[in-house]
Amino acid sequence: MSYITGVGLTSFGKHEGSSSLDLMSRAASLALADAGLVRSEVDGILCGYSTVSPHIMLATVFAEHFGIQPSYAHAVQVGGATGLAMTMLAHTLVEAGVVRHVLVVAGENRLTGQSRDAAIQALAQVGHPDYEVPLGPTIPAYYGLVASRYMHEYGLTREDLAEFAVLMRRHALAHPGAQFHDPITVADVMASRPVALPLRLLDCCPVSDGGAAFIVSREPTTEARVRICGCAQAHTHQHVTAAPSLDRLGAEIAIARAKASTGVAISDVRYAAVYDSFTITLAMLLEELGLAKRGEAAARVRTGYFSSDGEMPLNTHGGLLSYGHCGVGGAMAHLVETHLQMTGRAGDRQVRDASLALLHGDGGVLSSHVSMFLERVT
Amino acid sequence: MNRLADWTNGEAAIVFQSCAACGNRQYFRRSFCASCGAMDLQELPASGEGTVYATSLVCRAATPETKAHVPYNIVLVDADEGFRMMAHGENDLAIGDRVSARFVQFAGRLVPCFAKAAQPDKTGRWR
Numbered sequence: 488m489s490y491i492t493g494v495g496l497t498s499f500g501k502h503e504g505s506s507s508l509d510l511m512s513r514a515a516s517l518a519l520a521d522a523g524l525v526r527s528e529v530d531g532i533l534c535g536y537s538t539v540s541p542h543i544m545l546a547t548v549f550a551e552h553f554g555i556q557p558s559y560a561h562a563v564q565v566g567g568a569t570g571l572a573m574t575m576l577a578h579t580l581v582e583a584g585v586v587r588h589v590l591v592v593a594g595e596n597r598l599t600g601q602s603r604d605a606a607i608q609a610l611a612q613v614g615h616p617d618y619e620v621p622l623g624p625t626i627p628a629y630y631g632l633v634a635s636r637y638m639h640e641y642g643l644t645r646e647d648l649a650e651f652a653v654l655m656r657r658h659a660l661a662h663p664g665a666q667f668h669d670p671i672t673v674a675d676v677m678a679s680r681p682v683a684l685p686l687r688l689l690d691c692c693p694v695s696d697g698g699a700a701f702i703v704s705r706e707p708t709t710e711a712r713v714r715i716c717g718c719a720q721a722h723t724h725q726h727v728t729a730a731p732s733l734d735r736l737g738a739e740i741a742i743a744r745a746k747a748s749t750g751v752a753i754s755d756v757r758y759a760a761v762y763d764s765f766t767i768t769l770a771m772l773l774e775e776l777g778l779a780k781r782g783e784a785a786a787r788v789r790t791g792y793f794s795s796d797g798e799m800p801l802n803t804h805g806g807l808l809s810y811g812h813c814g815v816g817g818a819m820a821h822l823v824e825t826h827l828q829m830t831g832r833a834g835d836r837q838v839r840d841a842s843l844a845l846l847h848g849d850g851g852v853l854s855s856h857v858s859m860f861l862e863r864v865t
Numbered sequence: 866m867n868r869l870a871d872w873t874n875g876e877a878a879i880v881f882q883s884c885a886a887c888g889n890r891q892y893f894r895r896s897f898c899a900s901c902g903a904m905d906l907q908e909l910p911a912s913g914e915g916t917v918y919a920t921s922l923v924c925r926a927a928t929p930e931t932k933a934h935v936p937y938n939i940v941l942v943d944a945d946e947g948f949r950m951m952a953h954g955e956n957d958l959a960i961g962d963r964v965s966a967r968f969v970q971f972a973g974r975l976v977p978c979f980a981k982a983a984q985p986d987k988t989g990r991w992r
Contacts, residue, residue: 511884518990554991586978604928607925607927608927608928611927615893617893617894617953618873618951619951620893621873621971621972621974621976622939622951622952622953622971622972622976623926623928623930623931623934623937623939623972624921624923624939624951625923625925625926625927627921627923627925628921628923628939629921630921630943631920631921631922631923631939632919632920632921632939632940633919634921634958635919635920635921635960636918636919636941639919639960680924680925681922681924681925681936682925683921683922683923683924683925683939684921684922684924685921686921691905726870726893727941727943727951728892728951729949730952731894733919751976786869805900
C-alpha cells in the first residue's frame with residue numbers, strides 16, 4: 488500500500504527572479520507541511536528535469552539545496568508523463584519497503600528563464616535529429632499532424648477542439664493560482680493566431696514558471712487518506728514518424744493494464760485528471776481512456792459532463808491549457824488538484840464526489856503513457 | 866552494408882532499409898533490423914511516390930532560419946514501399962492525396978517536399 492500524504496503547488500505564470508531550484512523548494516516545502524512531516528523524515532527523492540537548468544544529477548543538486556540527505560534519489564525523464572511515472576515509481580519503492588516517505592518534486596522557470604523561441608526550440612528537439620528536426624517542425628506541429636489524422640478518422644471539427652480550451656479556461660477562472668483568468672469562447676479559440684494548423688494559439692498550452700510536489704508514504708500521516716490503487720505504463724514509440732498509428736494510441740494499452748491490475752472499472756471513476764498539452768491531446772486521451780466514445784468527447788463537454796458539477800469533473804484547476812505548463816510540474820498540478828478534491832479541500836471548486844480518480848499522463852508525441860487510479864480511504 | 870546517400874546527408878534521394886531475414890522495411894537508418902534484430906539489411910532508393918497520412922501547416926517557427934519560410938507544411942507520407950516518413954509538402958495537400966517527392970532548399974539544407982502526383986497515365990491500358 489502507498490498513500491499520497493501531502494501535496495504542494497505554486498501559482499503558475501511569471502515568477503520573475505525565481506530559479507528552477509527555488510520553485511522546486513517552494514513546492515516541496517508546501518507538500519511537507521501538508522503531510523505534517525519535517526525534512527529529516529524524507530528518505531527518498533524523485534525529481535523531474537529542468538530544460539532551463541539542465542543537470543546530470545538534478546535530484547542530488549536539489550537534495551543538497553533543500554537540505555536533505557536521502558537514502559534513495561534520482562531524476563526521471565519521460566517528458567510530460569514524468570510526474571505520474573515518478574508517482575508510480577514512488578508507489579513501487581514504498582511498497583517494496585525501500586523507503587518510507589518519497590518526495591516527488593519538479594519546478595521550472597520556463598517562462599522567465601529563457602526566451603519563448605528558446606523554449607519552443609528546446610522542446611522541438613524531441614523530434615528525430617536526422618529525419619525530423621531538420622524539417623523545422625515544432626511541438627505544436629507534431630501534435631498538429633496527430634490532430635489532422637485523428638480529426639479525419641473520427642470526424643472531429645475545429646469547433647469540437649475549441650470546446651476543450653473553453654472548458655479548461657472556465658475551470659481556471661475558479662483557481663487563483665492559474666495563469667489565465669480571462670474567460671474565452673469557442674469563437675475566440677477559432678479566431679486565435681494560427682500556430683500549427685489545425686491548432687491555433689488557444690488550442691495550445693502556455694509556457695509557465697511554477698512548481699509542484701507531493702509526498703508518497705507507506706502510511707497516512709494525516710486525516711487525508713488517499714491511496715494509490717495501481718498504475719500502468721505503455722511506450723509505443725518516441726518519434727511521431729514511428730508511431731504505430733495516430734488513430735489509436737498507447738493510452739488505450741496503459742489504461743487496460745491499469746484496470747487489469749487494480750480491478751477498477753471506468754464506471755467506478757468519479758473524477759478525471761487527464762493530460763491536456765493541446766486540445767487534441769485531451770480529446771484523444773478522453774476517448775482512448777474510455778471516458779467518451781470515439782469522436783464523442785466534445786459532445787460530452789457541451790452537455791456539461793466534464794464540468795465541475797458534471798458527472799465526471801475533469802481538471803478542475805484548469806489543466807495545462809489554462810492553469811499553465813511549467814514542464815514536469817505542469818502535469819503534477821493535475822495530481823495536486825485531484826488530491827485536494829479527494830480530501831474535500833478544493834474550496835469553491837469542490838466537486839460532489841471525488842472518491843475514486845483516474846489520472847493519465849502522456850510524454851513525447853503521445854509516445855509514453857501512464858495511467859493511475861487513486862482512491863479515498865475512510 | 867552498402868550505405869546510400871540520401872537527403873539527410875545532402876543528396877536528393879530518399880532511402881530505406883529492407884531486412885533480408887524478416888522482410889521488415891524501416892526508414893530510420895540503423896545497423897540492424899528493429900523488428901527481428903537481424904544484421905542483414907539492404908539499403909534501397911525509394912520511388913518518392915506515396916499517400917499523405919497527416920498534415921500540419923506551421924505558422925509559428927522558432928529559429929530565424931525557419932521563420933523565413935513560414936507558413937510551411939509538415940506532412941507524414943506513407944511511401945509506396947511500405948514505410949512512413951516526415952517531409953515538407955505543398956500547402957494544398959490533404960490526407961489521402963497521392964503525392965510524389967521533389968527536393969527544395971529549407972533553412973540551408975535540401976529537404977524532401979511532396980506535391981500532388983500527376984494524374985496516372987492510363988493510356989497504356991488501351992494499347
